[in-house]
Amino acid sequence: MVKIVGLSGSPRKDGNTEILVKEALKAAKSRGAETEFVSLAGKEIQPCQACYTCRLEESKGECAIEDDLAEIFEKFKEADGIIIGSPVYFLTVTAQLKALFDRSLVLRYGKGKVKGKPGIKRTPDFLLSNKAGGAISVAGSTGQQLTILEILKWMVFQDMVVVGNEFDLGTNARAGLKGGARKDKAALQQARHTGLRVAEIAKRLNPGKITG
Ligand SMILES: Cc1cc2nc3c(=O)[nH]c(=O)nc-3n(C[C@H](O)[C@H](O)[C@H](O)COP(=O)(O)O)c2cc1C
Numbered sequence: 001m002v003k004i005v006g007l008s009g010s011p012r013k014d015g016n017t018e019i020l021v022k023e024a025l026k027a028a029k030s031r032g033a034e035t036e037f038v039s040l041a042g043k044e045i046q047p048c049q050a051c052y053t054c055r056l057e058e059s060k061g062e063c064a065i066e067d068d069l070a071e072i073f074e075k076f077k078e079a080d081g082i083i084i085g086s087p088v089y090f091l092t093v094t095a096q097l098k099a100l101f102d103r104s105l106v107l108r109y110g111k112g113k114v115k116g117k118p119g120i121k122r123t124p125d126f127l128l129s130n131k132a133g134g135a136i137s138v139a140g141s142t143g144q145q146l147t148i149l150e151i152l153k154w155m156v157f158q159d160m161v162v163v164g165n166e167f168d169l170g171t172n173a174r175a176g177l178k179g180g181a182r183k184d185k186a187a188l189q190q191a192r193h194t195g196l197r198v199a200e201i202a203k204r205l206n207p208g209k210i211t212g
Contacts, residue, residue, distance in 0.1 A: 002081060003081070004036075004195070004202060005079040006083040008038070011040065012041060012087070018037075028195040032210075033203075046065050046069075047099045049064075061106065088137055132162075132197075132202040135162075137172060165190050175187070
């Protein structure tokens with residue numbers, strides 16, 4: 001059975017991003033995937049300090065900063081597909097999600113083995129390589145596509161295989177007040193599409209794991 005992890009990058013618990021990511025996961029589950037929801041709300045996610053410890057053998061593939069991110073990265077590593085949702089904050093992803101993206105340098109150089117130049121690997125490990133990915137964004141008015149692009153760019157840069165939506169690059173929702181996404185039927189439909197596509201591609205990339 002493939003595993004799909006859905007992450008909400010909103011600091012607001014029970015917010016619109018959470019509603020949409022959970023809707024996508026429900027759809028992925030209906031395609032026979034095991035699913036897990038993860039939220040950045042209430043989590044301590046510090047920004048990257050550019051110490052480059054992640055490129056050294058002594059890092060053993062772990063970021064030098066000790067906070068809540070290590071657990072999330074472990075879930076990403078175990079997943080066959082990753083769905084990331086973010087509210088639009090000033091036409092881009094939240095600061096929390098950007099911090100996660102920057103800190104994910106460790107997932108490109110993450111096995112703690114040094115090849116090439118001393119201390120710096122020549123060939124990145126790309127620990128998220130070939131995982132399926134899809135993006136979700138919600139805004140009070142505008143900026144969803146720019147935000148979806150930020151997420152997809154990160155996924156491509158991590159060597160993942162991204163899916164789009166029928167008429168957009170990802171799930172593009174409009175809602176401002178908490179819970180508003182529940183009323184956006186078109187966005188909920190798009191979120192289900194994102195979930196189904198990520199599950200479908202994850203299954204194609206992992207034929208040995210198909211059970212349903
Ligand atoms: C700091 C901040 C910046 C925001 N920037 C934008 C923006 O640029 N464009 C927009 O349409 N909405 C913006 N919003 C509104 C949120 O995107 C919107 O309320 C969204 O539904 C929040 O999702 P959530 O409930 O998952 O947190 C902003 C909200 C906050 C708190």
